[in-house]
Ligand code: HEC
């Protein structure tokens with residue numbers, strides 16, 4: 380984007396969006412750069428004043444923060460709930476038969492709400508990207524999802540995880556200023572089953588427990604080698620982090636030991652804990668990130684939705700030194716970053732991550748195609764679409780259903796730059812193609828968790844790839860993805 384292009388597309392206008400069934404005042408949606416170029420690059424977001432956060436924070440500052448932020452908490456969570464209600468149908472509507480690998484029902488149906496004035500997905504799908512953008516009709520639920528409090532950010536854990544860790548370890552992961560936002564029925568099962576590539580014969584090795592520092596020896600002795608046991612110990616050992624530490628700008632009431640890798644990647648999978656990506660600045664350009672599963676790391680080549688690090692070892696070091704402190708090296712030094720030793724500790728942790736297996740997919744053959752004798756007509760129809768007119772397999776090829784690459788889905792063709800509760804939705808750029816093996820176990824979907832169900836992902840791709848799928852075809856694709 381050169382400084383020479385300064386025409387009307389740079390003009391910033393304020394525009395109110397009609398909202399039904401919501402408290403419009405609770406949302407700040409500002410549209411910038413109404414007409415002109417279809418390319419959101421024409422409307423660059425802001426640059427921040429500084430890349431550093433304040434370092435000197437006293438106990439008086441802490442007391443003031445606790446008082447002010449706990450008082451504001453209810454209002455902030457209510458604002459987030461209103462946003463979620465405006466974007467989605469959050470109801471508990473499980474599918475009749477489909478369950479995750481451990482038995483939790485999979486949620487049914489499209490949950491993203493249609494924009495006001497549009498009666499059906501077909502009606503929306505008949506419009507061009509430009510018409511949708513110009514008329515402001517891109518469904519709100521397809522836009523980036525903000526963090527429960529985007530300007531504040533940081534790690535937030537779901538309640539069931541907080542309770543289990545408190546009970547097992549006496550470590551309290553509650554924040555005084557925030558709580559997790561999405562309802563439990565929409566999240567992955569907890570605690571999730573755990574499969575080892577080295578011992579597939581054992582099935583779920585977690586025995587229905589959340590793996591912690593308290594039980595990992597009992598669970599894994601005699602199954603893992605001692606090097607892997609040490610790697611596992613480090614994955615369940617708390618280390619200081621931006622919100623959970625002993626300084627006066629923590630977000631736990633009491634001084635804190637910190638968090639473990641498995642506080643988010645519960646049992647090597649995910650409990651949907653959320654955070655902001657550490658890289659971009661300023662704050663409104665940082666992505667909300669939904670914890671991805673670590674299952675199937677052995678067959679993947681890039682890690683992180685945007686970072687594309689090349690190994691489990693690199694990502695392990697990066698998580699603990701960088702991501703834990705929001706990418707701020709000064710905060711990391713102040714809060715007591717734990718420098719893992721690369722040759723042994725990082726290596727052992729990486730090794731454990733690389734033996735976390737995908738869940739069984741009994742209907743697939745060695746090439747990742749359905750065995751016709753085991754599949755239903757609908758699943759087979761879904762497979763044909765997946766490889767054919769729906770074009771999914773271009774980026775999600777079998778047997779692991781990822782191309783181990785990144786793609787720019789060009790969602791910005793459908794909307795103007797828009798600010799949603801402190802998150803600025805501009806051009807998103809290249810994003811990792813997450814694998815679809817075991818995908819029914821990992822709601823909610825996309826790097827920020829913006830899509831609640833598999834049906835939402837089909838509706839999303841149907842719109843942005845302009846596929847024109849019929850209702851029965853969309854249903855077949857969902858049925859197919861449940862077999863992967
Ligand atoms: C907030 C909870 C949280 C904690 C604690 C955490 N992670 Fe993550 N992890 C995430 C999120 C969110 C991402 C996605 C990052 C992105 O998309 O840029 C991620 C990504 C990863 C990835 C890349 C996965 C992929 O499919 O691309 C690996 C590997 C990983 N974490 C390992 C670790 C290790 C090792 C630790 C402990 C040192 C750890 N994580 C601690 C939330 C967490």
Ligand code: HEC
Pocket residue numbers: 684765769770771772773774775785786787788810811812813814815818821823824825826827833836837840841844856
């Ligand atoms: C141009 C490449 C491309 C095509 C074609 C494509 N996808 Fe994807 N898919 C991606 C990328 C990239 C992501 C990650 C998006 C994100 O996280 O923001 C993704 C994410 C997903 C996810 C969520 C994964 C997760 O772990 O959250 C599902 C489900 C999915 N795709 C299904 C489909 C289906 C079904 C089709 C065909 C209708 C399809 N995709 C076509 C690239 C593609």
